[in-house]
Amino acid sequence: MARHGVHQTLINTWKRQAMENMAEVFDGKAEAAAVDREAEIARLHAKIGELVVERDF
Template sequence: MTKRPRRNHTAAFKAKVALAAVKGDRTPTELAQQFDVHPNQITTWKGQLLEGAAGVFGQERNEAKEAIVDLKALHAKIGELTLENDFLEGALTKAGLLSAKR
């Protein structure tokens, strides 16, 4: 028995299969034969669709919560790293380990 290579399905394909499963007019086994995926995978995709369906209508926005970034902290870190680089460059140049033409 040969092993099938791992397949990566697109989000559109997963949505199509999950919507077909939500309709309920066919069993997961019939859908698995139609779409050539395992029935357990169809059940997983269906659960993910039902779990994330509320987010489509704006009730739950996980993406917006993750996108919040503290710019002050990032700018402070950039300044700190720039200062360290300048210091080390000067020290290496004085020690003769880094050419001044650089």
């Protein structure tokens, strides 16, 4: 750990997060969440564009 400059606390945090989210990785929920997130981002970008046009008008 000292060799790579990573503190033990950070490694423990990564390990805990991995263990908590491991099931989601293999059951497809992570993929569904990513698709939902991408759709939400696209919707928000469209709304931003709409508001910019409205403001400039």
